Amino acid sequence: xxxxxxxxxxxxxxxxxxxxxxxxxxxxxxxxxxxxxxxxxxxxxxxxxxxxxxxxxxxxxxxxxxxxxxxxxxxxxxxxxxxxxxxxxxxxxxxxxxxxxxxxxxxxxxxxxxxxxxxxxxxxxxxxxxxxxxxxxxxxxxxxxxxxxxxxxxxxxxxxxxxxxxxxxxxxxxxxxxxxxxxxxxxxxxxxxxxxxxxxxxxxxxxxxxxxxxxxxxxxxxxxxxxxxxxxxxxxxxxxxxxxxxxxxxxxxxxxxxxxxxxxxxxxxxxxxxxxxxxxxxxxxxxxxx
Amino acid sequence: xxxxxxxxxxxxxxxxxxxxxxxxxxxxxxxxxxxxxxxxxxxxxxxxxxxxxxxxxxxxxxxxxxxxxxxxxxxxxxxxxxxxxxxxxxxxxxxxxxxxxxxxxxxxxxxxxxxxxxxxxxxxxxxxxxxxxxxxxxxxxxxxxxxxxxxxxxxxxxxxxxxxxxxxxxxxxxxxxxxxxxxxxxxxxxxxxxxxxxxxxxxxxxxxxxxxxxxxxxxxxxxxxxxxxxxxxxxxxxxxxxxxxxxxxxxxxxxxxxxxxxxxxxxxxxxxxxxxxxxxxxxxxxxxxxxxxxxxxxxxxxxxxxxxxxxxxxxxxxxxxxxxxxxxxxx
Numbered sequence: 001x002x003x004x005x006x007x008x009x010x011x012x013x014x015x016x017x018x019x020x021x022x023x024x025x026x027x028x029x030x031x032x033x034x035x036x037x038x039x040x041x042x043x044x045x046x047x048x049x050x051x052x053x054x055x056x057x058x059x060x061x062x063x064x065x066x067x068x069x070x071x072x073x074x075x076x077x078x079x080x081x082x083x084x085x086x087x088x089x090x091x092x093x094x095x096x097x098x099x100x101x102x103x104x105x106x107x108x109x110x111x112x113x114x115x116x117x118x119x120x121x122x123x124x125x126x127x128x129x130x131x132x133x134x135x136x137x138x139x140x141x142x143x144x145x146x147x148x149x150x151x152x153x154x155x156x157x158x159x160x161x162x163x164x165x166x167x168x169x170x171x172x173x174x175x176x177x178x179x180x181x182x183x184x185x186x187x188x189x190x191x192x193x194x195x196x197x198x199x200x201x202x203x204x205x206x207x208x209x210x211x212x213x214x215x216x217x218x219x220x221x222x223x224x225x226x227x228x229x230x231x232x233x234x235x236x237x238x239x240x241x242x243x244x245x246x247x248x249x250x251x252x253x254x255x256x257x258x259x260x261x262x263x264x265x266x267x268x269x270x271x272x273x274x275x276x277x278x279x280x281x282x283x284x285x286x287x288x289x290x
Numbered sequence: 291x292x293x294x295x296x297x298x299x300x301x302x303x304x305x306x307x308x309x310x311x312x313x314x315x316x317x318x319x320x321x322x323x324x325x326x327x328x329x330x331x332x333x334x335x336x337x338x339x340x341x342x343x344x345x346x347x348x349x350x351x352x353x354x355x356x357x358x359x360x361x362x363x364x365x366x367x368x369x370x371x372x373x374x375x376x377x378x379x380x381x382x383x384x385x386x387x388x389x390x391x392x393x394x395x396x397x398x399x400x401x402x403x404x405x406x407x408x409x410x411x412x413x414x415x416x417x418x419x420x421x422x423x424x425x426x427x428x429x430x431x432x433x434x435x436x437x438x439x440x441x442x443x444x445x446x447x448x449x450x451x452x453x454x455x456x457x458x459x460x461x462x463x464x465x466x467x468x469x470x471x472x473x474x475x476x477x478x479x480x481x482x483x484x485x486x487x488x489x490x491x492x493x494x495x496x497x498x499x500x501x502x503x504x505x506x507x508x509x510x511x512x513x514x515x516x517x518x519x520x521x522x523x524x525x526x527x528x529x530x531x532x533x534x535x536x537x538x539x540x541x542x543x544x545x546x547x548x549x550x551x552x553x554x555x556x557x558x559x560x561x562x563x564x565x566x567x568x569x570x571x572x573x574x575x576x577x578x579x580x581x582x583x584x585x586x587x588x589x590x591x592x593x594x595x596x597x598x599x600x601x602x603x604x605x606x607x608x609x610x611x612x613x614x615x616x617x618x619x620x621x
Binding site: 086090101118226282 | 343345396403406408411532539570575583586
């Protein structure tokens with residue numbers, strides 16, 4: 001007899017991991033909303049951020065949550081520079097070229113990591129890595145609970161930036177009407193780069209939240225990004241609430257799918273959702289138009 | 291016949307290689323390179339001429355490979371029949387994915403994502419389903435006879451793959467000069483405008499996808515004959531999808547020789563890097579990524595396009611540059 005408590009535990013676990021998916025997807029959807037391209041380098045950047053968090057702990061003894069304070073602005077600058085000096089100039093204003101350049105960067109970054117650190121999978125041991133909270137019927141991993149809360153804090157911060165700062169308003173203006181924004185005196189290349197930087201900063205935070213319970217290797221980020229693609233499509237490309245809700249939903253689907261059908265078929269479920277949404281409702285649940 | 295002269299010359303030069311080179315290492319390198327060129331030429335039909343950038347051409351490579359491998363290993367079907375069946379299955383897969391994606395009106399990032407997702411679903415299914423040998427893959431029995439599409443010498447394999455590449459070059463040339471090709475390029479340049487002029491964009495893209503898938507599937511079938519093995523990571527892996535688009539883009543997107551030139555350059559760079567530094571994992575692929583970014587930055591029409599520009603600049607109208615109207619206006 002299947003106890004409902006086990007199901008609730010699976011759902012809770014799904015929500016926890018779903019929050020991190022949502023954060024990765026948030027970066028992706030932000031970039032899509034403004035630049036109108038899927039950033040294929042997102043996964044490689046996540047792997048790079050995981051390595052950065054790993055070495056910050058290993059070499060400097062920096063706690064991952066503290067490392068986030070350094071890595072987040074660091075990756076913002078990295079993302080800004082990538083868009084401003086590499087992706088922007090290389091794409092000649094063509095969407096398809098932009099896709100290819102991010103793909104090229106993905107291959108470059110992932111294999112640079114492979115070249116530098118080899119394919120070994122590494123983990124860190126933290127005092128609180130396996131701490132959990134007893135809910136009576138199940139245990140909640142403490143680091144995952146922290147990441148769950150942190151993701152919502154990041155989403156709130158992003159929302160505040162978008163709503164109340166001049167830069168945020170400029171980003172929204174460019175997303176809505178690029179030419180009009182340019183005529184109004186907004187530096188579109190700068191705004192593109194800022195957006196790319198924000199998306200990359202999301203990845204750095206996600207890495208710091210993941211590393212206490214997750215592992216790192218040169219392709220560690222890819223698993224998340226394939227899921228993040230699904231979330232972004234499901235929630236509607238460019239929609240921030242869509243990314244959050246989509247992330248939680250996919251986390252739960254994966255957790256329940258894995259519970260009922262085993263790990264690898266649970267993943268097929270995610271991709272089938274992905275394809276179904278793309279074909280039947282490409283603007284997603286919250287998106288405005290495809 | 292003048293239009294096919296460059297193809298005849300290029301193929302003749304490549305066909306002469308085994309006369310001078312007997313090293314199995316070199317021949318093996320060329321066989322693999324030509325196989326990637328063939329897969330890339332498939333991508334080029336849809337992506338280069340049609341402007342639909344697929345990020346999941348492994349779906350067709352893998353379908354071709356698995357079809358012929360399963361038919362041979364499980365049902366004892368003749369390898370040449372399996373080869374034909376593999377191409378047909380790849381084309382059918384192209385028809386299914388293309389039919390779904392184009393009817394749903396997916397473009398640009400959306401099309402890239404849906405093709406990627408199909409390849410991933412196929413990869414996961416192939417890595418669990420019993421008929422594809424699940425995680426183990428499929429081994430084809432060694433039977434070194436020409437009637438089972440297996441050869442004693444590398445040179446024979448080389449001539450077979452060269453013939454396939456030659457056929458793909460001729461197909462590209464025929465498409466380029468046909469009405470269908472003109473429609474395809476019109477769709478690439480401006481789909482809405484093409485539709486306003488009465489081009490059935492969905493049908494044109496679907497047709498290109500089927501031809502494209504069939505050519506890439508042929509590369510997959512050849513892979514199985516050459517290595518006598520296929521598994522999900524090779525057949526449907528992301529890397530196959532990337533190589534299929536990398537070669538024509540670096541060589542010259544939407545040109546007859548793009549994929550071939552791209553494959554030769556990219557593979558030579560990769561092997562060169564390995565020779566210099568030893569077999570360090572990652573370095574060759576790192577170079578591929580860097581070259582991709584640099585080519586798009588400095589030679590967006592690839593090596594062939596850049597060469598055409600150089601010819602045009604020196605006043606000879608040997609290879610007229612194919613600038614689009616928009617590019618011409620921008621200068």
